Structure formats: C-alpha cells, structure tokens
Amino acid sequence: MKKMISTLLALLLTAMLPMVSAAAADTKSDYDYTRFKGAGVTLNVYNWGLYISDGSDGAADVVKDFEELTGIKVNYTTYDTNESMYAKIKSGGADYDVIIPSDYMIGKMAQEGMLAELNFDNIPNYKMIGDQYKGLAYDSNEKYSVPYTWGVVGVVYNTTMVDGEVDSWDILWDAAYSGNVLMFNNSRDAFAIAAKKLGLSLNPSSQKEIDEIAAELKKQKPIVQAYVMDEIFDKMTGGEAALAPYYAGDAITMIEDNPDLAFAIPKEGTNYFVDAMCIPKGSANKEAAEMFINYMCETEVALANCEFIGYSTPQAEAVKLLPEELANSPIMYPSEEVLENTEVFEVLPEEINTAMDAAWSSMKAHEEGGSGWIIPVLMLLAVAVIILSIWRKNVRKKRDDY
Structure with a gap:
C-alpha cells in the first residue's frame, strides 16, 4: 500500500x-x-x-x-x-x-x-x-x-520469531533470543538504551553512572549477534535476526519491506531526536x-x-x-x-564524553569475536615459551658439563 x-x-x-x-x-x-x-x-x-x-x-x-x-x-x-x-x-x-x-x-x-x-x-x-x-x-x-x-527510538522485532508482547528494553537482554539480537553500533544510542533499562537518564552525569551502564551492556554481549547501523536493514528484512533497537523512520521502511516486522516503544521511555x-x-x-x-x-x-x-x-x-x-x-x-x-540527548561535558567513549571502546574490544580472552592467553603462552626456553638451555648446560 x-x-x-x-x-x-x-x-x-x-x-x-x-x-x-x-x-x-x-x-x-x-x-x-x-x-x-x-x-x-x-x-x-x-x-x-x-x-x-x-x-x-x-x-x-x-x-x-x-x-x-x-x-x-x-x-x-x-x-x-x-x-x-x-x-x-x-x-x-x-x-x-x-x-x-x-x-x-x-x-x-x-x-x-x-x-x-x-x-x-x-x-x-x-x-x-x-x-x-x-x-x-x-x-x-x-x-x-x-x-x-x-523521531523516536524503539524496538524493531520479527513477529514470527518473538513470543509475547514487546513493551520493554529488557527483551534485548533476554537469553531466549541469544544470537538473534542486534544492537546499535554507536556509543550514545547504546548507552541510552541501557540507561533507560536501568531507570537512569540517557544523559549520564558521572563516572559511576557510566560504569553502571557499561556493566549492563557487558551483560548483554553474550546474546548479541552483531553491533550494526545501516546493516540492520538487510538483517531484519531478511529474517536474520529477531530483535533490534532502531529509529522509528527506518522501522517504517523495514516493515514495508517485510510485513512480519513490527515496532514497539518501550515503557521505560526512549530518546526523542531532531x-x-x-x-x-x-x-x-x-x-x-x-x-x-x-x-x-x-x-x-x-x-x-x-x-x-x-x-x-x-x-x-x-x-x-x-x-x-x-x-x-x-x-x-x-x-x-x-x-x-x-x-532528548544533551551536549555532555567533555570529560563525560571521554569516559563514555573509553567505556564503549573497552566493551567493544572485549566483545568482538568473543576474543576478550585471547590477549591473556597469548601472554600466558609467551611466558610458557620463555620458561621452556630457559629450561632447555639449563638442560643443555648440564649435559655439556658431563
């Protein structure tokens, strides 16, 4: 139509x-x-x-x-x-x-x-x-x-993949949809959603609030399929994911392309933007x-x-x-x-912006590919190699002494 x-x-x-x-x-x-x-x-x-x-x-x-x-x-x-x-x-x-x-x-x-x-x-x-x-x-x-x-921000969801009513940001943390949840790939929108879920303002005013919001985003990571922006169109209209937060105007476009999709504005409140x-x-x-x-x-x-x-x-x-x-x-x-x-989003003090960006980067670096464990493991392997090398040298030295 x-x-x-x-x-x-x-x-x-x-x-x-x-x-x-x-x-x-x-x-x-x-x-x-x-x-x-x-x-x-x-x-x-x-x-x-x-x-x-x-x-x-x-x-x-x-x-x-x-x-x-x-x-x-x-x-x-x-x-x-x-x-x-x-x-x-x-x-x-x-x-x-x-x-x-x-x-x-x-x-x-x-x-x-x-x-x-x-x-x-x-x-x-x-x-x-x-x-x-x-x-x-x-x-x-x-x-x-x-x-x-x-416009406003809400949840785009596939009615054939999601059970029950969608009326809360909580659903983006629901383990039942593990691997089928998309999330914003920008710090301001992602932090805003987690903040509203926690009952906080989407304009954080302290390091304590940023840490609390970042911790909530880390809890979500195991169920997130991907952090996206424009990629959401292909993924949601193609049935590759069940749930995603996004802007209302784009939700209309996605619903037009896939009638199985719907849009909900969570009861905790959301962002109004111009x-x-x-x-x-x-x-x-x-x-x-x-x-x-x-x-x-x-x-x-x-x-x-x-x-x-x-x-x-x-x-x-x-x-x-x-x-x-x-x-x-x-x-x-x-x-x-x-x-x-x-x-509405306010212009945050520079120190708050910097802290938010740092928390976001830390969360993303730890998340991507589930690779947060790689660096510590590689460090342990490096230490093991050094110890093994020293041990071999000592063994050779003892043999030479004989």
Whole structure:
C-alpha cells in the first residue's frame, strides 16, 4: 500500500515540480533559485544513508531536481553515525557544505566552533518549520541549524520469531533470543538504551553512572549477534535476526519491506531526536548551501522526503499533506503520552564524553569475536615459551658439563 501511495505521490510531485520551481522564482521576490546558474558551483552534501528521496521506487529525486532547478552540481555522500561524521570533519579530511547531524552533535560542533552561523535571509522557508522544533537546547539561539526530521527510538522485532508482547528494553537482554539480537553500533544510542533499562537518564552525569551502564551492556554481549547501523536493514528484512533497537523512520521502511516486522516503544521511555541541516564553518559555498537548505524546506520537497524515508517532518505545511496512513501512524507520529515519556540527548561535558567513549571502546574490544580472552592467553603462552626456553638451555648446560 505504501509503495502504491509513494508512486502516486511521486507522479503528482513530478507533475507539480515545474510549478513549484516557477513559484519559487516568480512569487518569492526575495528569493531566486536560478542565481547560481552558469557559475560552476558545486556543493558537497554529507547526510545519513537512506535519508533522502532519491528517485528509487518512482519517488522524486530531490538532489537531481535541485540540480536541474539551480544549475548547482551536488556531490552527495553518506555516513552511518554522528560520531563518524564528526571525526571526519574534525580531522579536516574532507570539505562539506551541508551536513545533517543529530541534535546533541549539533550542540557539540557549535560549542567547538565547527559550524557557520546561518543567514536566514537566504532561508525564508525557515518560517514553515513548526515552532516546537525551533530554539531547542542544542541550538537555543537558532543560529546554526534548520530542522530536517524528528523521531523516536524503539524496538524493531520479527513477529514470527518473538513470543509475547514487546513493551520493554529488557527483551534485548533476554537469553531466549541469544544470537538473534542486534544492537546499535554507536556509543550514545547504546548507552541510552541501557540507561533507560536501568531507570537512569540517557544523559549520564558521572563516572559511576557510566560504569553502571557499561556493566549492563557487558551483560548483554553474550546474546548479541552483531553491533550494526545501516546493516540492520538487510538483517531484519531478511529474517536474520529477531530483535533490534532502531529509529522509528527506518522501522517504517523495514516493515514495508517485510510485513512480519513490527515496532514497539518501550515503557521505560526512549530518546526523542531532531536531525537538522547545518553548514560547516569554512564552507566555500555558504550562500549556495543555504539555498539547498531552503529548497529542502519547500513544502513539496519536505513532503517527498518525509513520505519516502518514513521520518516525521517538522515542516508544518508538509504535515497537512501527508497520506492518512502516515499522518495517523503511531510509529511516525506517536501519541502525546508516548512523547511525554521521552528524553532528548544533551551536549555532555567533555570529560563525560571521554569516559563514555573509553567505556564503549573497552566493551567493544572485549566483545568482538568473543576474543576478550585471547590477549591473556597469548601472554600466558609467551611466558610458557620463555620458561621452556630457559629450561632447555639449563638442560643443555648440564649435559655439556658431563
């Protein structure tokens, strides 16, 4: 059903796009999408994987449409975690003009002077972003970001492999599903789940809390099949695992591809997140990057992205045009009761971040391949070899003495 709606919507959007483009040029006198045509401008856009309407399944190809409308070439590449994106930009390994981090990472990058302040005169469509998504703690002064999507984290599960109701994070620690549980392959999300299971805040404030959460993750390790990010799509839709925590928008995509899958938001509470568009400091094409951000906020474009990727849109006009099955989806738009039991990631002090990363690395190094015992055993073998060598030398010496 969703595929059919997606195809019909895509055809409608395709038919409307020339009118949308004309409207952008003709009725918005303060904005001109054609002003970089012929200037040879190229934008480097860095986004999450599977996070834009890309032309597949008959949907709108947002990047291609932007290129044709503006004459700007877009180099579009993807990442799988906030942390890998941050590390690449921090290292200076690549130059990007538009990035789409999550809330807490935006706050961190802003604090470290990694983001450019936006000129909202070049982003007039910002006015169509709902007020409830603006001025949040990660960008309280509305300087660095324009909300792109929002959502919650829950449990994706295979109804043919899981018995009973799924309503708690505890199920990801259930030994009955040993070898059939997937887990986030990034520290912030994994720590958040274990923290909620323990009744703690997903924003740890002390080494004691970090140690407690890390210990809970270690208890889970024996039943975890793999730590994943984008790999979850193939594993869950292919029936290779029974349970996995993941983002609501991607859950919709997976359920569409495998109707045996379902999604649950645990009763202990979960993470509420906002992903937003930003421009890294030093972008050589800042005004063109702001044009791209403005285009992504066009009603028809925001609608196409929302419908295709399954994530909730903060663009108020696009929400009104959503197909009924998405507008009423408890996955895409959870009830107020569910949302009241969510918590947002905060920008943690550097010492807490460092301690969390160290605990995560220690846990992963010990886990992978069940190889935590290898180093101690190798050390014992090395000692044994040394002792044997000394013994042989002593034996030879005694023989020589005779």
